Amino acid sequence: LRAPWALHCGLGPDSPLSALMLKVVAFTLEAVGMPMVVGGNARTVDALRSVIERHGGELHTGCDVAQVLVQGRQAVGVALSDGRRFMGRDVVANTTPTQLYGRLLAPEHTPATVRAQAQAYRYGKGNLQIHLALREPPQWCAPALASVGYVHLSPGLAGVARAVTEAENGLLPAEGTICVGQPSALDGSRAPDGGAVLWLQLPECPRQVLGDAAGQISAPADGAWTEAVREAYADRIVARLARQMPNLPSAIVGRAVLSPADLARMNINLVGGDPYSGACTLDQFGLWRPLPGVKDHRTPVPHLWHIGASPHPGP
Ligand SMILES: Cc1cc2nc3c(=O)[nH]c(=O)nc-3n(C[C@H](O)[C@H](O)[C@H](O)COP(=O)(O)OP(=O)(O)OC[C@H]3O[C@@H](n4cnc5c(N)ncnc54)[C@H](O)[C@@H]3O)c2cc1C
Incomplete structure (x- = not known):
């Protein structure tokens, strides 16, 4: 029952830290449940936008920040790849360290150890x-699941561990955990009357596809997530889910699949396609996240x- 929750911390049941993180997850679920935003998660973005605008700020989307501007050793603004510049007292970067230290900051502004x-x-x-x-809504073999917002479909502890090992070794899992979100079971606005979404x-999933643990889907020579691999793997998942929801195949009117490469x-x-912007393994967590050489959201550049x-604390 608990093993799949380790996956939501970027870990597997065999990873160091997973037992601790399961306690954190259990505590969180007990304390606040699993909130779902009525109308869809875009409403969260709308709410944040209104807070920013109420305080006189502006939100620009579809822009690529190409550089953090530094003057007198302090961050003073950003330059976009279209040439525009925005100046400010502080710069807050929501990026990976790979991008921050490898692209946005010129090397002369950071110590070599941090760059390494x-x-x-x-x-x-x-x-x-x-x-x-x-x-129409899915008809679960176990009818009580119809009203549950979030279900894990998995063969159990050993199955999760097996699928993690397969994915970490470049294989499409034979029987990967399926996390089934049922937003329309809780929020009627998510689908037209009588319909549902999953x-x-x-x-x-492997970042690069080297093979298929079930021996059915052929991997491209370069390991890329092609459309053919993506759709074949999605077919496997939908077929497995249909064993628990017999009406699923005939109920589907639309399907969109996003592979790790698409994400x-x-x-x-x-x-x-790592949803957590960096492995959450022990050596890259806690004191060591993002890097051993920086902490408390500070960077070697003041005001950045x-x-x-x-x-x-990670994702
Ligand atoms: C498919 C999926 C499902 C998930 N499910 C869950 C879940 O159920 N529960 C949960 O808690 N977490 C979940 N996560 C993880 C969670 O979404 C992330 O941890 C969270 O979104 C991180 O939020 P953030 O605002 O810090 O970063 P982001 O959401 O990554 O936002 C940062 C933004 O900055 C942009 N950006 C970066 N660099 C630049 C640049 N140079 N110029 C311009 N823009 C730039 C990025 O493109 C991005 O839009 C999921 C993630 C994915 C991908």
Whole structure:
């Protein structure tokens, strides 16, 4: 029952730290449950935007920050790749250390040790998302699951450990954990009357596909997540889910699948499709996150702060 929760910390049941993180997850679920935003998570962005605008700020999207501007050893603003500049008292970077120290900051502004540590920063397993639109709600073999917001479908502790090992070794898992989100079971605004949506997360995916643990899907020579691999793997997942929801195949009216490579293209922070912006292993967690040489969201450049999933406390 508990093993799949380790996946939401970027770990597997065999990873050091997973037992501790399971306690953190259990405590959090007990304390606050698993909140779901009515109307979809875009409402969270709307709420944050309104806070910023109420305080006189502006939100620009679709812009690429190419450089953190430094004057007199202090951060003073950012330059976009289209040439525009924004100046300010502080710069807050929600990036990976790879990007911050390898791209946004010129090397002369950071010690060589920090640059070397950023270069050695590692990323975790990839994640694949399947979004399904259904003409009718799923009919679970276990009817009580119909009203549960979030279900893990897994063969159990050994199965999760096996799938993690397969993914970490470049294989598409034969029987990966399926995290089944059922937003429309709790929030009627998510689907037209009578319909439903399913949000499926596959947290045990290889960043590069070297093979298939089930021996059915052929891996491209360069290990890329091609459209063919992505859709074939999604077919496997939907078929497994259909064993628990017999009406699923006939209920599907729309399907969108995002591979780890698609996620990485959508957000530069999701390197290799790692949803947690960096492996959450013991050597890259707590005191050592993001890097042994920086802490407390500080950087070697005064007035430049590092936030997001990459620095402590992580995602
Ligand atoms: C598919 C998926 C499912 C997840 N599910 C859950 C879940 O159920 N529960 C949970 O708690 N967490 C979940 N996570 C993890 C969670 O989404 C992340 O930890 C969280 O979004 C991190 O938020 P953030 O604001 O710090 O960073 P981000 O969401 O990465 O936001 C930072 C933004 O800055 C942008 N950016 C970076 N560099 C630049 C640049 N140079 N110029 C311009 N913009 C830039 C990025 O593109 C990004 O849009 C999930 C992640 C994924 C991908």
